[in-house]
Amino acid sequence: MCQYSSVEGVATDWHLVHLGSRAVGGAGLIMSEATAVTPEGRITPGCAGIWNDEQVEALIPITRFIEQQGSVPGIQIAHAGRKGSAARPWEGGHHLSNDEGGYDIMAPGSEPFDSDGVRLWKTPRMMTHVDIEQTQTAFVAAAQRALRAGYKLLEIHAAHGYLLHSFFTPLANNRQDEYGGSLENRARMLLETTKKIRDVWPEHLPLAVRLSAADWDDQGLTVQDNIQMAKWLKELGVDIIDCSAGGASPASRSSLGSRNADQIGLAASIREGAEIKTMAVGAVTEAEQAEKIITSGQAELVLLGREMLRDPYWPFHAAQTLGVDTKTMMPVQNAFFVG
Numbered sequence: 001m002c003q004y005s006s007v008e009g010v011a012t013d014w015h016l017v018h019l020g021s022r023a024v025g026g027a028g029l030i031m032s033e034a035t036a037v038t039p040e041g042r043i044t045p046g047c048a049g050i051w052n053d054e055q056v057e058a059l060i061p062i063t064r065f066i067e068q069q070g071s072v073p074g075i076q077i078a079h080a081g082r083k084g085s086a087a088r089p090w091e092g093g094h095h096l097s098n099d100e101g102g103y104d105i106m107a108p109g110s111e112p113f114d115s116d117g118v119r120l121w122k123t124p125r126m127m128t129h130v131d132i133e134q135t136q137t138a139f140v141a142a143a144q145r146a147l148r149a150g151y152k153l154l155e156i157h158a159a160h161g162y163l164l165h166s167f168f169t170p171l172a173n174n175r176q177d178e179y180g181g182s183l184e185n186r187a188r189m190l191l192e193t194t195k196k197i198r199d200v201w202p203e204h205l206p207l208a209v210r211l212s213a214a215d216w217d218d219q220g221l222t223v224q225d226n227i228q229m230a231k232w233l234k235e236l237g238v239d240i241i242d243c244s245a246g247g248a249s250p251a252s253r254s255s256l257g258s259r260n261a262d263q264i265g266l267a268a269s270i271r272e273g274a275e276i277k278t279m280a281v282g283a284v285t286e287a288e289q290a291e292k293i294i295t296s297g298q299a300e301l302v303l304l305g306r307e308m309l310r311d312p313y314w315p316f317h318a319a320q321t322l323g324v325d326t327k328t329m330m331p332v333q334n335a336f337f338v339g
Contacts, residue, residue: 001305002034002047003015003033003048004046005046006047006048006049009036009047009055010055011055016061016065020062020069022308023066025308025312025316026314026316027308027314028072029153030066031155032062032074033076034077034078034080034157035050036049036050036051036079037051037077037078037079037138038135040084041078041080042084043084043086045103050142055145063151067152072153074155075151075153075154076157076210077143079135079138079164080163081105081161081163082107082112082161083105083113083160084103085103085104087100094120095121104125106125106126106131107126107127107166108126108174108175108189110125110126111123111174112124113250114250116250129177139193139196144200147201147202152206153207155210156193156194156197158190158210158212159212159242159244161248165211165247165248167188167189168187168221169186169212170186171221183225187229190233191236194233195236198236198237207237208240208241208242211226211229211241211243212244213226213241213243214266215245215246216246217251217252220252221248228274230270230276231274233276234274239276240277241267241276241278242278243280245262263282264282265298267279268280268299271298278298278299279299279300279302281303284302284303284307287319288321288322291322
């Protein structure tokens, strides 16, 4: 869950308290927010980064504290692509001009994310082959820094219309070279990036990829497309798929309605279709609901966002609801997961 509270990408005391309190509350996995691999890869100027060593040094006390509470520190590494250079949500969420503290953005093509005629939507620069190679190198360097920072699970963020997803979805990619056109070509950017990361990320530590398992748009990616992507990722050594949805275009944004609830079914479909472990997300609010997702075989992990913002001790309270002897839960290990 983005906190928009970093300074030049560097974590602050806010992050220690925010993430640390969820570890104290019993979460088995603490997934840090989407963390940019380059300065222009941030969603907003206040977003987290992992492109230099100063950022690593600020993260080490946080991961150390999380582990001391019995939780596993995990991190998403990401590039916002054409959705970058945005104002923080409480400042309007619109794209910032460079004079306002924004920055240049790039994407598979040169089409802006939106064009509503009211707010500024920046036009991205179409990425060259050099840009692609440099960005992949930045992802690899970010993975190496994440390891030095003490993270034990790495997740490549390839969902929600950010850079890697925008290469894969036809809603954002109309390139005519080997990175556009067919499903295989559009998958190339994520697959190449993943292979390079797997080469430097230790085999004994899990590697996850977050996918928008469906674009919720007739012209976009289907769950079958993402099953194929999950199969390719599994061949490269990816251990688990984090199954989100939507975000490729303004029309395919997630909501709190029935579409969001369907994300659990998407995780089950990818788990069965690609024969790979999955993480389930989306409107999970009750202990019994989370337990059923696991026991029914829909996913291996349950990730919670909004509920963990509302109640940092949600896992502890869920354990009480499910009849677990909470006297033994100090700290709670591997109970529920926050992402």
